[in-house]
Structure formats: C-alpha cells, structure tokens
Amino acid sequence: GAGVSQSPSNKVTEKGKDVELRCDPISGHTALYWYRQRLGQGLEFLIYFQGNSAPDKSGLPSDRFSAERTGESVSTLTIQRTQQEDSAVYLCASSPLDRVASPLHFGNGTRLTVT
C-alpha cells in the first residue's frame, strides 16, 4: 500500500518568502506528526495532530510556523517569512494509533533551502 507522501521533495526559496509543505498520511492513520531535521542534528518535534483533538503545537519554534490538518487526511506546514535557519529537512510521520508504542511511518521528507 502507499506510504506517507510528502511534497515537494525539494524546495528552494528566498529569505522572506512563505512556503507550504504538504503531507499525505497513510489512509486510516489517525495521528500525524511533523519533525524537522537540521544538518548534523537529530529530529526535532514540531507539531502533532490526533483526530479532531486540538493539535500539540509545543514544538513549533516561532509564530512564523503553523500547520493544519483536515480531519484524518492531508496536512500542510506553513512557514511565513522564511529565514536561513529554517533550512532543514521537514519530515512527516503518521501512526495508526496515538500511542507511544505505535510505530511512526515516515515520509521521505521535504528538503527546504532558504537562500
């Protein structure tokens, strides 16, 4: 079956521009997570969605970052007024259950480069 799909795979943008990253989770997965992976660093949690519950936004680094999810389907991560430090690989993961023991299924990520 199809895995987690992320688009675009690569994005180059100028400093100050807004960008939108998309994630299509595995069908039926109720939980969806966004992580950021900076060069040479581990994954940094950004935000997660579970069904119709309020999202956990505790990892968003600034108010320039926001994310939405429609029901249990597509999610978009928006970065406004991009800065060079936003350059990273943005990873989306989904999980069938919102439980810590339920493994995460990751997409291949979107590599964002801010020039």
Added chain:
Amino acid sequence: AQSVTQLGSHVSVSEGALVLLRCNYSSSVPPYLFWYVQYPNQGLQLLLKYTSAATLVKGINGFEAEFKKSETSFHLTKPSAHMSDAAEYFCAAGRASSNTGKLIFGQGTTLQVKP
C-alpha cells in the same frame, strides 16, 4: 526533561565485524525506546522497539538492542555487518505514561561499512 544521547556521530566498521551503536536516555521513568534507520534517499523506518516487556529486543535485518535500566542505555548491536547496513541510525524515546506517540530523538549515528 527527557533526552536521548547517541555517542558517536559516525561509526565505521569492516564488513563482517560487530556493529555497536550507543544510545543513552535521560528520564526519571523508564521510557519506551526505539531505533529507527534511514537509508540513503529514504524515509526513516522502525528497526525495533522496547515497550517494557523483554529487555532484549530483536528487530529486522539481524539487529537487536538491550534495555539496561541501571545504565540508562539501549545500545544497538548486530554480530556481523553487511554493506547494506550503511545508513543513519536514530535512537528515540517516548514516555510510557503518555497518551501521545511524540518521540524525542537522538542526534543520529551514521554507520559506514567498509569492504
């Protein structure tokens, strides 16, 4: 706060040699622990997980990890490295008492396998 530390950002072994990737966690309560692998140009995938059952956990591709509470460690091993094991490996922890699948990841270890 919970944290995960992977000792060694790069590990190089010869084909057929023992693989040992180190991971230590910091938590007042033993967490659930995971190892994920990221092959070149692919998304992260689960290797194995510890969820408070057996302390020695076996995963895919011949990898295993042992949870040692006294050492707060969850090191990943494989008796004999294959060229195909070359990848980046991430250790991650989640709160066993949590109702969320949010994980804290280590910085990652790149495994190089020499012929």
